[in-house]
Amino acid sequence: MPDKPTLDGVEEKWDAVWQEQGTYRFDRSATREQVYAIDTPPPTVSGSLHVGHVFSYTHTDLVARYQRMRGKVVFYPMGWDDNGLPTERRVQNYYGVRCDPHQHYDPAFTPPEEPDPKAQLPISRQNFVELCHALTAEDEKAFEALFRRLGLSVDWEHTYATIDDRSRRAAQRAFLRNLARGEAYATDAPTLWDVDFRTAVAQAELEDRELPGAYHRVAFHRPDGQAVHIETTRPELIPACVALVAHPDDARYAPLFGSTVTTPLFGVEVPVVAHELADPEKGSGIAMICTFGDVTDVTWWRELQLPVRSCIGRDGRFLPAPPEPVPADGAYTELAGKTVKQAQKRIVELLVDSGDLVGQPKPITHPVKHFEKGDRPLEIVTSRQWYIRNGGRDTDLREALVARGREMSWQPAFMRSRYENWVGGLNGDWLISRQRFFGVPFPVWYRLDDAGEPVYDSPLLPAEERLPVDPTSDVPDGYTEDQRDVPGGFTADPDVMDTWATSSLSPQIAAQWEDDPDLFGRLFPMDLRPQAHDIIRTWLFSTVVRAHLEHGSLPWTHAMLSGWILDPDRKKMSKSKGNVVTPMHLLEQYGSDAVRYWAASARPGMDTAFDEGQMKVGRRLAVKLLNASKFALTFPEAADGEVTEPLDRSLLASLADVVDEATRAYEGYDPARALERTEAFFWTFCDDYIELVKGRAYGDGSGADSARRALRTALDALLRLFAPVLPFTAEEVWSWWRDGSVHRQPWPDAAALRPAGVDETEADVLRRAAEVLGEVRKAKSTAKTSQRTPVVRLVLPGDPELHAPYLDDLRNAAVVEGEVEYAADGEVQVELGEAPAKGTR
């Protein structure tokens, strides 16, 4: 035991020991019953971790450590989500390159010394992917170092990356099975499209942003020359107009249904149709339908079976040639090649010139759909994409998935309704293909017919044993590389899966589904999915979908949702807001246990203010635990025997109650409550109990033995209770006097702690003693004198029998030198003597 205990260096010291001794290693001989399996969130490896990660990963670790002490064999892996757009974007910026699939692989390629982010160097897909791997490998090392420093009890031998072979194999295998069962399909359909990333995006990745716009009142023309006025925020889409639509009950427009009008500037004849979704209150009550200005257009287009007239290309610019039957030599030439914004400006000028714009555009602000990671508004383009059925078009499946949500436990419970809201509001299947590069490729090729066109109806698929494959470099069975992309040969599906299509399989990946069926059988379905509440609609839901489709079960039985970290202005901390706090300096400044204390104090699911004050408190607690332990252990260990003194028995009785409560709290996934109760007890233990008994413990005889036993018994249990929250401090103290790791000890047992035959009166002794001690302290404080000032007369109210059990301890702790008297009732009365001279003892 050190003379001057300290927290400095405990993180490095114990991390090394835990690693060397395999303290947190998963024992794969355990049965499913004995295992507690955690589906750790794989953090996105693009940049750095922030305090939000420290916060939520600590929550998971608390549960892991508790379950381990409860005797469970805890499976606590770590994954890295390194596939996908964030990595691509980071690689582009970091190295000053961009992926150009037309480039050839250059094995000797090295990235530019001085990257110029404005002029990104085009490189081959393979070179690009290699850079993605190189950069993420660096980040993963830094992440692991931070998580170790934080004290996560992860088994670092169970790690995966969402782009590694195992993940790609699992993602491709699951996809092929979805395809075989008809749960995955490809179709040509209008899809939300990001013109900057040039990829389709899924419903779950949308967000609305308020943007300025304007209503333009535009005249369409009837055959008799009369005008029909519509209002639109997107006049540039007039060449894409396929119809006008009004509500079937709208008397103003009813006479027009079935007739045609011609579009301004382009003179295209379009029908006037009726549909319930048209809102008579909005604009002029009649709208133009374009392919496609927004998702309502898609609905109208589909339900009214209208043609497609696309104007906007995948780069977000107007196509060089207009759609049929818009004249190629007319007004359209003014728009070709322009961005949406430029085209709008120009077409407004043209409409003014032609007299078809009525009045001035009316400025408004309105919500516009964006890709959550994108900058410009989404467009809708028709393209061939892969989908997985998720209930968006199928009531039975949707209900089955809602039922799955009810089958699992939610912490906190109200999060379930977010899940149900989302599932209930789905309006299409899950779009999983992305026109990107650093992701899991679809394991699919197509035969090319004699004209060189892909035959989509009968894709060429690899056997599962071949997985993972990259169809752009691997060749389908029965073909040779020289048949690639030639008529009569084959071509690769060019797309990759969205990152959620892989991470939705995280339980299967971590548990090595099909690669190690024995292990999988011991882990799946898992016990816990910890995650943030903002990705219920993506990660949580998609994981449920995959497990339901593949295994006919839940992926895990509990979902634990953590809240966000808010900055002092109560805004969510996020990279895009630039208000993130990086955690390493906090761990260094306050110590990991102190930061964990802050995280552990937050209620499950509650958004929590970033509060260094709480870290200071946590550090104080950890230091106090060191010092109090050191003091309790300075008394020699008593021979085995009973705790006999009522005050000591009272201490252990309340400790047993605390253990009961803490256990209940952890079982309900509420570590904050367990910590609160433990901490409150600990301060009473230090400030009252130790102060009361230390005089007796310094002595000898049975009273001293009783106190010494109680001190050690209580300390033993307290270290276990604190071990999940303060793993370093608890381990440090444990090592002073006990063997092994506190983290492999059983959780304390309330029944074993509670002294035999203790009744309510006896259990209350410590509380009564502390109350009187408090009164004496108050009297001394009020008199502004030292706590060492003797009490010459003390009057206690009530039955002397109640006070007798602790009186000797109280005399010592409160320096009571005079007689103790008793009154039938009233207050405690304290009469003080002379203050001791300064500097004496």
Added chain:
RNA sequence: GGACGUGUAGCUCAGCUGGUUAGAGCGUUCGCUUCACACGCGAGAGGCCGCAGGUUCGAGUCCUGCCACGUCCACCA
């Protein structure tokens, strides 16, 4: 427009199934070189429990309505 959550001391938050005078920590004030701890110890001050009704012997807690804030969804001509 819908769903969910939150509103308690200057600040951050507890308050579980309704039950004495509403709690903790931080901050603040006052005091103490008390033999583990100055990264310490002790004590004090500080509260129309968002607002308005209702149920009840009794409401911070239950019910209804409203207000404010947050999140998600819907709307998007």
